[in-house]
Amino acid sequence: MSADALLAVHGLVAGYGAAPVLHAIDLSVPPGAIVAVVGANGAGKTTLLRTLSGMLRPAAGRIVLDGEDLRGVPVEQLVRRGLAHVPEGRGVVGELTVDENLRLGGLWRRDRADAARALDEVYQLFEPLARRRRHLGHQLSGGERQMLALGRALVGRPRLLLLDEPSLGLAPLVVAQIMALLRRLRDSTGLTVLLVEQNVRSALSVADQGVVMALGRVVAAAPAARLRDDDDLRHAYLGF
Amino acid sequence: MDRFVFLTLDGLSRGSVYAASALALVLIWRAARIVNFAQGAMAVAAAYVAHSVTSATGSYWLGFLAAVVAGLLLGALVDVAVMRLVDHRSPLNPVIVALGLVLLIQAVLGMVYGNEYRPAETPFRRTALSVGGVAVLSPFDLFVFATIAVVVVGLAWIFTRTAVGLRMRAAAFAPEVSRLLGVNVGGMLTLGWALASGVGALAAMLVVPTELGLHPHAMDLVFVSAFTAAVVGGLDSPPGAVVGGLLVGLLLSYVSGYVGSDLTPLAVLALLLAVLLVRPAGLFAPVAARQV
Ligand SMILES: Nc1ncnc2c1ncn2[C@@H]1O[C@H](COP(=O)(O)OP(=O)(O)O)[C@@H](O)[C@H]1O
Numbered sequence: 227m228s229a230d231a232l233l234a235v236h237g238l239v240a241g242y243g244a245a246p247v248l249h250a251i252d253l254s255v256p257p258g259a260i261v262a263v264v265g266a267n268g269a270g271k272t273t274l275l276r277t278l279s280g281m282l283r284p285a286a287g288r289i290v291l292d293g294e295d296l297r298g299v300p301v302e303q304l305v306r307r308g309l310a311h312v313p314e315g316r317g318v319v320g321e322l323t324v325d326e327n328l329r330l331g332g333l334w335r336r337d338r339a340d341a342a343r344a345l346d347e348v349y350q351l352f353e354p355l356a357r358r359r360r361h362l363g364h365q366l367s368g369g370e371r372q373m374l375a376l377g378r379a380l381v382g383r384p385r386l387l388l389l390d391e392p393s394l395g396l397a398p399l400v401v402a403q404i405m406a407l408l409r410r411l412r413d414s415t416g417l418t419v420l421l422v423e424q425n426v427r428s429a430l431s432v433a434d435q436g437v438v439m440a441l442g443r444v445v446a447a448a449p450a451a452r453l454r455d456d457d458d459l460r461h462a463y464l465g466f
Numbered sequence: 467m468d469r470f471v472f473l474t475l476d477g478l479s480r481g482s483v484y485a486a487s488a489l490a491l492v493l494i495w496r497a498a499r500i501v502n503f504a505q506g507a508m509a510v511a512a513a514y515v516a517h518s519v520t521s522a523t524g525s526y527w528l529g530f531l532a533a534v535v536a537g538l539l540l541g542a543l544v545d546v547a548v549m550r551l552v553d554h555r556s557p558l559n560p561v562i563v564a565l566g567l568v569l570l571i572q573a574v575l576g577m578v579y580g581n582e583y584r585p586a587e588t589p590f591r592r593t594a595l596s597v598g599g600v601a602v603l604s605p606f607d608l609f610v611f612a613t614i615a616v617v618v619v620g621l622a623w624i625f626t627r628t629a630v631g632l633r634m635r636a637a638a639f640a641p642e643v644s645r646l647l648g649v650n651v652g653g654m655l656t657l658g659w660a661l662a663s664g665v666g667a668l669a670a671m672l673v674v675p676t677e678l679g680l681h682p683h684a685m686d687l688v689f690v691s692a693f694t695a696a697v698v699g700g701l702d703s704p705p706g707a708v709v710g711g712l713l714v715g716l717l718l719s720y721v722s723g724y725v726g727s728d729l730t731p732l733a734v735l736a737l738l739l740a741v742l743l744v745r746p747a748g749l750f751a752p753v754a755a756r757q758v
């Protein structure tokens with residue numbers, strides 16, 4: 227656990243009722259890294275992200291973002307601290323247009339000029355969105371929705387991006403494009419990414435570090451390449 | 467023919483008030499999934515505030531302003547102090563609480579002001595002007611039209627053109643995602659209640675003088691008409707509420723003009739029943755189902 231991590235999680239316990247889903251999770255995300263959290267369905271990956279972004283209150287443990295403890299910080303303040311969470315299922319607002327969804331991502335920002343610049347950059351990054359500005363969210367294809375959700379997060383110029391299963395329901399080619407994009411964003415803007423995936427192969431192919439979760443615990447944490455090549459681990463927890 | 471023209475214009479004038487009240491109901495339905503059955507009683511309370519202010523200052527317009535401000539504040543209060551505390555898991559709970567609120571507000575108004583009708587002032591004459599010998603609209607009717615037009619256009623502008631309007635819509639459609647994007651969802655909900663209640667108060671100011679006068683129950687039938695208008699429009703659709711309001715106003719005017727004014731309450735209920743039975747989603751239900 228390095229002291230200069232952008233995100234450091236210590237002994238995190240959280241869940242939905244009396245019985246915790248997460249059991250003492252430790253995690254560290256260095257600045258500028260892509261960290262993939264992989265694990266089977268029900269391992270607790272979504273619960274982890276929801277706890278990090280304040281939607282679930284931890285029963286114990288600490289979440290430290292860039293040296294600041296996030297305990298008691300309301301959800302709607304986290305985006306102002308540089309944390310963006312693209313939830314599972316993407317959270318595109320179907321009743322709003324593409325443009326409105328994107329603008330929503332920058333409404334909290336004081337620097338209106340830069341928010342407008344960020345919006346333009348997102349339209350340049352995602353050509354299909356620029357062509358569908360006036361379309362409603364629910365009129366988009368799965369891939370376009372993922373672009374919209376990602377783009378909306380980027381309008382806020384986050385330091386840490388939490389992504390929950392971006393590959394869900396997308397064609398392999400689209401998944402590959404999104405993973406490549408994450409890599410490019412990291413290289414060009416220094417964006418830090420915590421990526422949660424069941425799609426272990428693509429997640430580990432893009433990530434620097436891998437974390438394996440099973441039944442609410444971290445069972446392995448290592449450079450992504452090492453996890454890819456560790457046959458025993460793959461067989462035991464990842465099923466391929 | 468002259469009579470038909472008169473009834474049509476009169477119906478549209480009344481209907482515009484129903485449209486504003488229905489719009490207020492739709493605002494709260496969209497934001498909180500609550501049909502605010504207390505809206506009529508809240509609006510009457512605001513109209514009594516206007517009555518007090520006008521009596522004290524002698525100025526109709528100060529009273530008018532006070533009613534709108536009182537409506538805004540009462541809406542915010544009802545959200546923060548009442549509806550926010552209600553368990554929304556059963557949709558019946560907020561309905562019961564709203565009905566309780568009606569009883570409470572009407573009882574308090576009765577105690578403070580008495581249960582008699584008080585004449586309500588109008589800023590303009592209510593005698594119809596005639597154009598080419600045909601009685602058409604009164605100056606007050608024109609005032610009603612203009613005010614409602616400003617309200618409808620103003621609300622449309624707020625919701626579709628401003629940042630706070632975008633926040634309010636997002637908070638209503640996707641509260642969780644909105645919070646993740648930094649939107650103060652609770653604040654937007656309170657603002658929605660305030661706006662809706664302010665519009666309701668305005669509608670009361672415009673309709674009460676055209677009926678029997680100010681009374682704790684003065685808005686009861688107007689509320690039923692507004693609710694019918696909102697249901698006709700589909701509850702989820704602001705343009706639907708406006709069209710629904712005008713339709714209900716026309717229907718009531720024709721029934722009262724050609725059949726008898728005693729039958730107007732029955733006509734409203736019959737329309738409400740018919741819409742609920744034949745097209746419960748309203749005449750303007752959006753084609754696409756809700757998806758996120
Ligand atoms: N809203 C919820 N209420 C109660 N239990 C839940 C809820 N969401 C998830 N769980 C439980 O928490 C565990 C972890 O779920 P989740 O975090 O969604 O896993 P993953 O994202 O890795 O598939 C599962 O056992 C699941 O049944």
Ligand SMILES: [Mg+2]
Pocket residue numbers: 271272273314391
């Ligand atoms: Mg999940």
